[in-house]
Amino acid sequence: xxxxxxxxxxxxxxxxxxxxxxxxxxxxxxxxxxxxxxxxxxxxxxxxxxxxxxxxxxxxxxxxxxxxxxxxxxxxxxxxxxxxxxxxxxxxxxxxxxxxxxxxxxxxxxxxxxxxxxxxxxxxxxxxxxxxxxxxxxxxxxxxxxxxxxxxxxxxxxxxxxxxxxxxxxxxxxxxxxxxxxxxxxxxxxxxxxxxxxxxxxxxxxxxxxxxxxxxxxxxxxxxxxxxxxxxxxxxxxxxxxxxxxxxxxxxxxxxxxxxxxxxxxxxxxxxxxxxxxxxxxxxxxxxxxxxxxxxxxxxxx
Numbered sequence: 001x002x003x004x005x006x007x008x009x010x011x012x013x014x015x016x017x018x019x020x021x022x023x024x025x026x027x028x029x030x031x032x033x034x035x036x037x038x039x040x041x042x043x044x045x046x047x048x049x050x051x052x053x054x055x056x057x058x059x060x061x062x063x064x065x066x067x068x069x070x071x072x073x074x075x076x077x078x079x080x081x082x083x084x085x086x087x088x089x090x091x092x093x094x095x096x097x098x099x100x101x102x103x104x105x106x107x108x109x110x111x112x113x114x115x116x117x118x119x120x121x122x123x124x125x126x127x128x129x130x131x132x133x134x135x136x137x138x139x140x141x142x143x144x145x146x147x148x149x150x151x152x153x154x155x156x157x158x159x160x161x162x163x164x165x166x167x168x169x170x171x172x173x174x175x176x177x178x179x180x181x182x183x184x185x186x187x188x189x190x191x192x193x194x195x196x197x198x199x200x201x202x203x204x205x206x207x208x209x210x211x212x213x214x215x216x217x218x219x220x221x222x223x224x225x226x227x228x229x230x231x232x233x234x235x236x237x238x239x240x241x242x243x244x245x246x247x248x249x250x251x252x253x254x255x256x257x258x259x260x261x262x263x264x265x266x267x268x269x270x271x272x273x274x275x276x277x278x279x280x281x282x283x284x285x286x287x288x289x290x291x292x293x294x295x296x297x298x299x300x301x302x
Contacts, residue, residue: 004028007069011095012095016028023045024154027058056085065082080106092115092118119137125295126294133160175247186282189283225289238301239287
């Protein structure tokens with residue numbers, strides 16, 4: 001199929017490459033000309049657009065536009081612009097880490113315009129986007145889902161996508177997924193901090209490798225820990241400040257609204273805030289893991 005991708009950053013560009021490798025055609029658009037050039041240079045299946053009108057003019061009906069820009073104002077304003085310019089039965093996919101409540105409000109406007117809207121939570125980091133991602137997709141129109149399902153099936157790992165039904169359910173599921181991720185990373189990091197404080201001199205790269213071969217805690221996060229310790233055995237170059245992009249906080253807010261206890265996720269979020277005040281080894285490990293899976297910036301130790 002032929003679709004448009006708005007946003008060619010670390011996730012969007014990799015999704016474009018993944019899509020064209022799987023015989024799709026992409027109209028690529030980004031405000032950064034270098035990103036656009038990289039996408040166009042990758043394959044003759046990628047065409048570029050000078051603006052959104054030009055982008056839409058290159059698409060067959062129903063037009064499918066995937067928005068992959070930062071959550072919040074950039075995503076919301078982009079979707080509002082698309083609502084003004086797209087036609088009835090066209091399809092918008094919000095693939096960023098948007099708050100599902102934003103999607104619910106947007107859905108009122110897309111529905112009024114007759115535009116079909118899907119919220120797609122995207123996991124797997126940059127390598128997943130490039131080689132086989134994990135997608136959680138919500139949207140009210142089951143018939144339009146049939147139009148875009150072949151795209152998701154082709155760019156996801158086997159069993160790596162799920163149509164979750166009602167609009168908002170995709171990003172809700174991704175929100176909870178990221179809350180779980182917070183807790184898992186915190187537990188891994190705290191374990192390494194206990195090792196760091198002990199009387200023993202462990203090789204953390206070797207420990208992470210060991211734990212990822214047959215142990216109960218084996219995981220992609222442990223693979224990333226091994227990779228990061230291989231680069232910097234004590235993470236001396238990394239400041240122990242753990243930033244957060246919102247999903248953990250949203251998960252906690254939702255748990256409070258629903259009166260569902262989520263103490264591990266809540267404490268992991270509090271520890272991220274704590275790390276912004278002082279350097280910790282736990283913070284170093286989580287910062288390194290976030291860099292490993294998502295390319296998130298690491299503060300440099302002084």
